Amino acid sequence: MTNNKFLDEISSRISQLAVSTPVAEFEKNAKALLSGAFSRMDLVTREEFDIQRELLAKAQEKLAALEAKISELEARK
Structure with a gap:
């Protein structure tokens, strides 16, 4: 039972790290930039x-x- 709890905790921490990586930040910024550019294009x-x-x-x-x-x-x- 403690093994599962340990694995869940590690999984949770890895997920938190993945969210706060520079890649995730870049993706968020790229989406915002493209969204703004597309809205100005009158599509x-x-x-x-x-x-x-x-x-x-x-x-x-x-x-x-x-x-x-x-x-x-x-x-x-």
Whole structure:
């Protein structure tokens, strides 16, 4: 039983050390730097892009229908 407790304590300490290593600090800083750079680039997510693409397709369909109707009305004159 004391062996398990000892191993758990060592595992816990190793985990704490891994969290406080320069590599973990570098990773955190790199993520923050990249996040800031991406936010300034005015990027959109794939989901937002797909929604806008669908809206554009619907608008193009409506525009085509309105152009056809205008052509028909002009032909009646």
